[in-house]
Amino acid sequence: MEKTLVVKNLALAFHQERRPVTILAGVEFEISSGETLALVGESGSGKTLTALSIVKLLPPQARLETGEVRLNGQSLTSLSEREMENIRGRQVGLVFQEPSAYLNPVFTIGNQIEEAIKSSLSRKEKKERVAQMLAEVGLDEKHYWHYPHQLSGGMQQRALIAMALINHPSLLIADEPTTSLDVTTAVQIISLIKTLIKKHHLALLFISHDIALAHYFADRMAVMYAGRLVEIGPTRTVFNSPRHPYTESLIACLPEKYKPGEKIRAIPGTVPDFANLPSGCPFHPRCHRRMERCFREEPEMFPVASALVRCFLYGNSVATEPGN
Amino acid sequence: MRRFWQRLWKKSKPAGVALIVLFLLYATALLANFLSPYPYERQFREYSLCPPTRIHFIDSQGRFHLRPFVYGITVVNPAFKRYREDHTRLYPIKFFAEGRRRILGVEPPGKIFLLGTDLHGRDIFSRILHGARISLSIGLIGVSISFLLGLIIGGVSGYFGGRLDTVLMRLVEIIMTFPSFYLLLALRASFKPNISSLQLYLLIVIIMSLIGWASLARIIRGMVLSLKEEEFVMASRSLGLSTFRIITRHILPNTFSYTVTALTLSIPGYILGESTLSLLGLGIQEPYPSWGNMLSICVGNLRILTLAPWMLTPGLCIFVTVMCFNFLGDGLREVMDPRNW
Amino acid sequence: MRRYIVRRVLQFVPLLFGMTLLSFLIIHLAPGDYFTQLKMNPQISPETIAAMERNFGLDKPVLVQYFYWVKNILTFNLGESFAYHVPNAFLIKERLLNTVALSVFSIMATWMLAIPLGIYAARKKGCWQETVLSAAAYVGISLPSFFIAMLLVFLAARTMVLPIGGTTSIFWTGASLWEKFVDYLRHLLLPGMALTLAGIGSLYRLMKNNFLEALGSPYILTARAKGLPPVLVLYKHALRNAVNPMITIFGYELSGILSGAALVEIITNWPGMGRLILDAVLSQDLYLVMASLLIGGFLLILGNLIADILLVMADPRIRLR
Numbered sequence: 001m002e003k004t005l006v007v008k009n010l011a012l013a014f015h016q017e018r019r020p021v022t023i024l025a026g027v028e029f030e031i032s033s034g035e036t037l038a039l040v041g042e043s044g045s046g047k048t049l050t051a052l053s054i055v056k057l058l059p060p061q062a063r064l065e066t067g068e069v070r071l072n073g074q075s076l077t078s079l080s081e082r083e084m085e086n087i088r089g090r091q092v093g094l095v096f097q098e099p100s101a102y103l104n105p106v107f108t109i110g111n112q113i114e115e116a117i118k119s120s121l122s123r124k125e126k127k128e129r130v131a132q133m134l135a136e137v138g139l140d141e142k143h144y145w146h147y148p149h150q151l152s153g154g155m156q157q158r159a160l161i162a163m164a165l166i167n168h169p170s171l172l173i174a175d176e177p178t179t180s181l182d183v184t185t186a187v188q189i190i191s192l193i194k195t196l197i198k199k200h201h202l203a204l205l206f207i208s209h210d211i212a213l214a215h216y217f218a219d220r221m222a223v224m225y226a227g228r229l230v231e232i233g234p235t236r237t238v239f240n241s242p243r244h245p246y247t248e249s250l251i252a253c254l255p256e257k258y259k260p261g262e263k264i265r266a267i268p269g270t271v272p273d274f275a276n277l278p279s280g281c282p283f284h285p286r287c288h289r290r291m292e293r294c295f296r297e298e299p300e301m302f303p304v305a306s307a308l309v310r311c312f313l314y315g316n317s318v319a320t321e322p323g324n
Numbered sequence: 325m326r327r328f329w330q331r332l333w334k335k336s337k338p339a340g341v342a343l344i345v346l347f348l349l350y351a352t353a354l355l356a357n358f359l360s361p362y363p364y365e366r367q368f369r370e371y372s373l374c375p376p377t378r379i380h381f382i383d384s385q386g387r388f389h390l391r392p393f394v395y396g397i398t399v400v401n402p403a404f405k406r407y408r409e410d411h412t413r414l415y416p417i418k419f420f421a422e423g424r425r426r427i428l429g430v431e432p433p434g435k436i437f438l439l440g441t442d443l444h445g446r447d448i449f450s451r452i453l454h455g456a457r458i459s460l461s462i463g464l465i466g467v468s469i470s471f472l473l474g475l476i477i478g479g480v481s482g483y484f485g486g487r488l489d490t491v492l493m494r495l496v497e498i499i500m501t502f503p504s505f506y507l508l509l510a511l512r513a514s515f516k517p518n519i520s521s522l523q524l525y526l527l528i529v530i531i532m533s534l535i536g537w538a539s540l541a542r543i544i545r546g547m548v549l550s551l552k553e554e555e556f557v558m559a560s561r562s563l564g565l566s567t568f569r570i571i572t573r574h575i576l577p578n579t580f581s582y583t584v585t586a587l588t589l590s591i592p593g594y595i596l597g598e599s600t601l602s603l604l605g606l607g608i609q610e611p612y613p614s615w616g617n618m619l620s621i622c623v624g625n626l627r628i629l630t631l632a633p634w635m636l637t638p639g640l641c642i643f644v645t646v647m648c649f650n651f652l653g654d655g656l657r658e659v660m661d662p663r664n665w
Numbered sequence: 666m667r668r669y670i671v672r673r674v675l676q677f678v679p680l681l682f683g684m685t686l687l688s689f690l691i692i693h694l695a696p697g698d699y700f701t702q703l704k705m706n707p708q709i710s711p712e713t714i715a716a717m718e719r720n721f722g723l724d725k726p727v728l729v730q731y732f733y734w735v736k737n738i739l740t741f742n743l744g745e746s747f748a749y750h751v752p753n754a755f756l757i758k759e760r761l762l763n764t765v766a767l768s769v770f771s772i773m774a775t776w777m778l779a780i781p782l783g784i785y786a787a788r789k790k791g792c793w794q795e796t797v798l799s800a801a802a803y804v805g806i807s808l809p810s811f812f813i814a815m816l817l818v819f820l821a822a823r824t825m826v827l828p829i830g831g832t833t834s835i836f837w838t839g840a841s842l843w844e845k846f847v848d849y850l851r852h853l854l855l856p857g858m859a860l861t862l863a864g865i866g867s868l869y870r871l872m873k874n875n876f877l878e879a880l881g882s883p884y885i886l887t888a889r890a891k892g893l894p895p896v897l898v899l900y901k902h903a904l905r906n907a908v909n910p911m912i913t914i915f916g917y918e919l920s921g922i923l924s925g926a927a928l929v930e931i932i933t934n935w936p937g938m939g940r941l942i943l944d945a946v947l948s949q950d951l952y953l954v955m956a957s958l959l960i961g962g963f964l965l966i967l968g969n970l971i972a973d974i975l976l977v978m979a980d981p982r983i984r985l986r
Contacts, residue, residue, distance in 0.1 A: 057889055089892030096883065096890075104884040105982060106905045115901075116891040147981040163891060498683040505924030506942060506961035507691075513946040513954045514692050596809050600928060603811060604943055622815055624934055626822045626829065633819060639812035647807035 002073070004170050004203035005031040005054070010067035012046075012053055012227075014274075021275050023049055023062070024227040028301075033170060036197065036204040038214030038235070040250070041224035044271050047207045050224070051173045054205075055092050056084050072170055090118045093164025097176040099156035103148035109159045110134075110144030118167045133162040138192060154185035158192065168200060175207045190217065211250050215239045223247045226272055226282040233307025243309040245287045281311070289313065331659050339655020342648035349645060353456035360450035361429045361436055365611040368435065368445035371397060373405040373632040376440040384411040391416045394436050405631055440634035443621055451613040452638055458602075458614035459595055459642065462529060463649075466594035467587050469533040474540030481541065482548030493545070499538040507535050508597060512606050521612055528607055532597045536590065543586055581660035589653035592646040599642055615642050666977055666984050673973050677966050684962045685738065689731045692955050713745060720744070721952075738959070744952035746945075753956045756941060761960060763832060764937035768926050768964075770853055771860035772919075779865050780908070783872025788899075790877065798869070805866030810925040814859035814932035827855045830934030856926075856933040863925050864918070871914065875907035882906065905979075912976045919968040923961060 012024035024046050031037045039047050052058050054069050056076065069076045071091055079087065088094075096102045104112060113130050121129065131141050137158040148156055157177060164172060174193060178186035194217070197204050208214050214221055215235055222232040223246065231244040242248045249267045251257065258264070269286035272278055278285050284294040293312055301308040302315030333340040352359060368374075379392045396413030400406040415434025419427060430436045438449040481492040499507070511531045519527065560570055601607030602616025603623065610617065615638040622629050622636065629635070718724055721744065722733040737744070743753035786795045821827040828834065832852050833845070879885070880903050888902045927939025934940070938957055945953035977984050 055890065057886060085892045085894055087892070088890055094887075094890035096887065098883065101883040102887045104888070104902050104906065106909065106980060107902075108981075115893065115897065118892065149982050160887070163887070494679075494683060498680065498687050500920070501680060501684055501965055502687075502958060502962040503920050503923035503927070503965055505927045505939070506958050509942050509946050510688070510691050510954050510958040513949065513951060592807075599809065600811065604931065606946065619811075619815065623932055624830070626818070629815070629819050630822045636812075636815060636819065639809065639815060643808050643812060646809065647803065650803070650807050 002033065003030045003070075004033045004035075004072060005029075005205070006068075006070040007050075007054065008068045008070075010050070010053060010069070011065040012049060012058070013063055013065050014061050015063055016061055020063075022065075022227070022277075023274055024053070026301075027067070027224075027227075027229055029222050029229065029232060031171070031203040031205060033203050034197070034201045035220065036206055036218045038206045038208060038218035038221045039224060040208055040211050040214045040221060042271050043209055045224045046227035047209075047224055048175055049227075051094070051175050051205060051207055054173065055088050055094065056081075057088075086118075089116050089164075089169070090167045091169050092171045092173060093167070093169045095157070095160050095164050095172065095174045095177045098180045099153055099160050100148065100180075102160060103156055105148055107147075108144065109139075109146050109148065109151070113159065113163045113166055116163050116166050129166065130162075133166050134159075136165075136196070137162045138188075152185075153181050154188060157181065157185075157189050161189075161192065161196070165196065165200070165202075169202070171203045171205065172197065173205045173207070176209065178213070179209075211239070211247075212254055212256070223250070226277060227274065228282065228310060229301070229308075230283065230310045231307060232301075233305070237305055237307050241305075243304050243307060243314060244311050245289045245313075246283050249286075249288075328659070332655055335658045336651075336655035338651045339658075342651035342655070345644070346648045346652065349456060349648075350460055352453055353460050356450075356453040356457060357425065358427055360447070360453045361426060361438070362447045362450045364446065364451045364454040364613050366446060366450075368441065368447075370399060370402070371407070371435060371437070371441050371445045372402075372443055373628070373635075374407050374435075374437055374441040374445065375632070376634055377435065377437045378409070379417070383414060389416070391418075393417060394430055394434060396433070397435055439637050440632060442618070442632075442635060443628065448618070448634065448637060451618060452615070452641055455613040455615045455618055455638060456641070458525070458608055458612075459598060459616070460645065462525070462532075462598045463591040463595040466529050466532045466536065466597070467591050469529060470536035470540055470590075470594075471583075471587055473533060473537035474544055477537065478541035478544030479548055482545035483552065489545075492541070496538040496542050499535065500542075504535055504597075505600070508532070508601065509604075509606070511535070512601060521609060524607070524609060528598055528601055531601075532594050535597075536593065540586070540590070544583070547582065585653055585657045585660055588649060588656055591649045595642065595645060595649075615639075669977055669983070670974055673970060677970065680966065681963070684966075685735055685959060686731065688955050688958045688962070689734055691958070692951050693727050693730065710750075713750070716745070734955075743956035746950055746953050753953050756953065757938070757956060757960055760936060760938050760941045761964075763935060764923075764926055764930065764939070765964070766849075766853060767856055767860065767930065767935060767937060768922055770857040771864065771926070772922060774857060774861040775864045775868055778861070779868035780872050780911075782865075783869050784876050784899075784904070784907075786869070786873045787876035787880065795873075799873075802866035802869045805862060806870075808863065810859065810863035811928050811932050813862050814856065814929045817855055817859050817862075818933055821855055828852050829855060832936060852935070856929045856935040859929045859933060860922065860925050863929070864922060868911070868918070871911060872907065875910055876903060879903040879906040909976070909980050912972055912979055915972040915975070916969040919972070920965055923964055923968075927961075 007027060007029050010024055010027040011022065013020040013022045027046075027050055029037060029039075039050065041047050049058070049062065053062075053064060054071075054076070056064075056079075058064075064077070067077070071087065076084070076087060103109075110127075110130055113133060114126050117126050117129060127144075130144060134141060134143060139155060139158050139162065143151065143155070143159070148159075151159065161177075172193075177193065178189050181189060190213070193204070193206075196202065206214065206217055208217075211221075211223075218235050220233065221235045221238045223230050223238070223244065225246050231238055231242070231247045238247060239251065242251050246267075249265075253265050253267065267286055272282055272285070280296050281287070281290075281294040281298055284290045287294065291312060297312075299310050299312045300315070301310050303309075304314045329340075329343075332343065374397060377394050377397070379394060380389075381392055382388050383393070393414050393416040396410040396415065398408045398410040400408050413434070415430040415436075417428060417430055417436065421429035421431050428436075437447050439452065440448050442448055442451070477492055481489045508531065511534060515527055515531075560573075565573075598607055598614065599616030599619070602614045603620045605617070605620055608614040608617050618638040619636065720733065720737060720742065722730050725733070741754050743757065745751065746753050746756055749756060782798060786798045789795045818829055821829050828851055830852075832849055834848050834852075880899075882903075884906075885898060885902055888898045893902075926937065927942065929935070930937040930939035931943055938961065942954060942957040942961075944950070945957060
């Protein structure tokens with residue numbers, strides 16, 4: 001099947017005062033149309049920057065070092081800013097974390113959705129299109145005239161979804177779309193997104209720090225740590241038999257994995273600072289299965305079953321394993 | 325003190341420079357008698373509106389003099405205030421030329437007017453040095469009195485709240501509803517014009533403080549209100565400390581950094597207030613100079629303005645001082661901000 | 666929205682009342698018996714004294730005098746000028762128009778210059794253009810308005826390009842209405858420029874910071890993610906949000922503008938309220954001082970009300986509360 005999104009060997013660095021700081025390295029994944037890929041990791045692991053580098057909406061100090069992004073067969077890497085404006089909104093829609101901040105407070109919902117329409121339609125046609133979209137995301141036609149502050153958080157997120165999908169893009173990027181919402185609203189938004197991607201046959205990149213939510217949601221799952229993908233594969237494989245020690249600990253920390261009376265677990269240590277990453281495998285200081293080699297070398301992705309895992313436990317480890 | 329300076333210099337170079345310039349300005353004001361070539365009230369009637377005297381190293385024959393000198397001044401046309409350098413008379417600049425009390429000068433009958441003379445032939449440079457005493461001191465004194473008033477009223481208003489707070493804040497609001505210049509003039513009008521120089525100086529300070537306390541009181545009240553709810557104040561109250569002790573020992577020190585910044589930034593207002601009143605003839609009176617009243621002759625007097633633009637130099641002094649306080653205030657804000665530590 | 670405005674107007678009523686009280690007290694609580702002073706003043710005719718005594722209850726206690734005065738204000742009787750021997754209301758009306766013209770001119774000029782400059786500097790953040798503009802703004806903020814006015818008067822006197830002082834040229838009578846208007850504007854230019862230069866620095870700084878803040882907001886990312894062209898992102902989404910807080914501070918700025926206008930008027934000899942109140946103070950024309958003070962405060966309240974209404978129109982968050 002034709003891949004909607006192909007990301008190859010993406011590397012991103014921040015160029016600040018002195019030396020450049022590498023944020024993303026060797027990020028690779030694909031999403032077919034109709035498929036949902038969940039990108040999971042702790043906050044500060046580079047998930048949002050991965051999403052933003054796909055559409056090239058990076059902060060000024062960030063620069064793409066290597067890598068290619070192909071959307072529907074077209075390479076985005078060499079496109080100019082003008083050409084990217086045509087891609088954004090038309091082929092990729094984005095939904096963000098905190099709907100109240102991501103909507104402009106001084107314009108009506110209708111105005112903000114309508115201006116996103118890329119095809120040249122008459123004013124009346126545009127209005128109809130917006131009304132149709134509002135209905136699709138579960139908003140009322142009267143909300144066209146409302147300002148963001150008059151809507152609840154859930155309704156604001158619906159408006160943002162409408163805005164992202166108004167041009168029927170082939171890819172939707174949802175960056176923690178439910179994090180700032182309360183649980184019942186979050187469930188509604190999740191099921192809305194599920195309905196919409198099924199209906200429009202959308203490819204979805206779903207970014208979340210919540211591996212359980214991703215499990216419920218996604219066809220495939222990618223786990224990110226310190227700007228690197230550490231494990232990627234079908235959701236069931238990754239979730240039920242995690243291979244990478246990091247994925248393992250993430251899943252072990254989930255509340256539903258506890259027996260009554262058991263102590264709360266957490267991964268020891270903290271997320272490393274990008275400016276001084278540990279040598280070798282960036283996860284080794286927090287890893288309970290580290291080997292001597294992990295201090296020196298950074299592992300590649302090794303195929304394990306139907307997944308790819310970035311850990312020496314699963315590839316050409318025999319030669320250097322201590323004691324052998 | 326040294327740590328403060330290091331931090332200020334690191335955070336903001338302009339603020340550091342401003343602090344040095346201000347220090348120099350205040351030092352010159354203190355040493356005005358010693359640094360000025362002439363007494364501020366000394367009139368050289370025949371040299372009215374004389375342009376700034378040029379200082380030479382090379383004379384008309386092309387000879388170089390290690391000691392800088394000035395030429396004598398010849399009056400060309402007394403009506404149109406035209407002067408010419410007299411190249412036959414040459415007066416070297418000497419230390420203690422006019423007795424032991426003034427550091428720089430030339431031997432009489434030579435004259436040295438570094439910034440020219442005013443209508444009465446008084447040396448503007450000497451007058452600026454003396455005027456600095458008024459303009460620079462009034463800012464500090466005015467701010468101190470306003471701050472004291474604002475501190476008491478704002479503190480009481482914020483701490484006790486209730487009806488007292490309502491009444492005081494309405495008063496603040498009313499005062500701030502008048503354009504300050506109108507209020508300044510109206511307050512000035514309600515006091516009799518004929519009083520002594522010292523009384524007038526105090527009067528100006530009082531008038532400006534009567535206007536200035538309002539905004540400071542509002543700031544302080546706001547800070548007290550937010551601090552009152554803080555836990556450490558609650559804690560000291562539960563320990564049974566008296567109201568006075570809570571205010572002086574706990575609330576005030578915590579508002580210190582913000583207050584210092586606000587005060588520094590409000591000093592220019594007082595300097596400008598004084599110069600405005602003096603400029604309009606309602607402030608410091610002749611013959612005593614202030615930067616404001618030295619400019620007053622230029623108001624509406626195009627002939628003097630075009631004949632003698634050097635009369636505007638006191639305005640430059642005000643500008644430099646105000647700018648220094650602005651730089652310093654902005655720098656202090658950066659330094660004092662706890663988030664920057 | 667209408668209810669909001671009505672509520673604001675009603676809030677101003679007690680403030681107005683307080684202002685009259687304060688204006689009155691400032692003049693009357695001053696040391697010295699004011700009434701005897703009036704009688705001693707040779708400039709004031711006995712008839713005027715008698716009329717004032719009747720109208721303002723000058724022989725009565727201070728508090729009663731206040732109520733007389735307020736009653737008179739409500740009927741637009743602001744007393745008679747001792748120096749000019751005409752009603753104060755008449756004097757003020759003429760001057761007020763000039764002051765309002767000057768203030769409006771300079772407010773418009775300041776905004777029209779400061780907003781584009783602020784946007785430009787925000788977009789050139791970190792470049793030399795921003796450094797130069799911000800340094801110039803610092804100089805502008807620190808230059809006293811009267812000094813700017815004096816420098817401009819000096820320049821105008823040297824170059825003779827602009828008329829100095831007054832509102833009209835000598836050929837006033839024969840001119841058409843349009844010529845009169847242009848002539849008035851030409852005279853307005855000098856004080857107007859002085860006042861504009863005095864106010865532009867702080868407004869520029871504010872606009873720059875607001876625009877930078879707006880540019881860093883999440884909704885800008887949304888707008889870009891929609892694929893909007895930069896023109897719309899900058900001048901629709903960022904600009905509207907950057908200008909709104911400026912309207913709020915308009916009320917505060919106005920106090921400075923009115924004070925500055927009065928001072929600049931005196932320096933450039935523009936016949937407005939500033940000159941009037943100064944002359945009144947110099948000639949101890951106290952009822953005129955009182956009236957001018959009140960009018961100044963009233964202008965400020967009016968300006969604040971206008972700012973409130975503008976803000977309500979610009980910001981849906983307030984409008985629809």
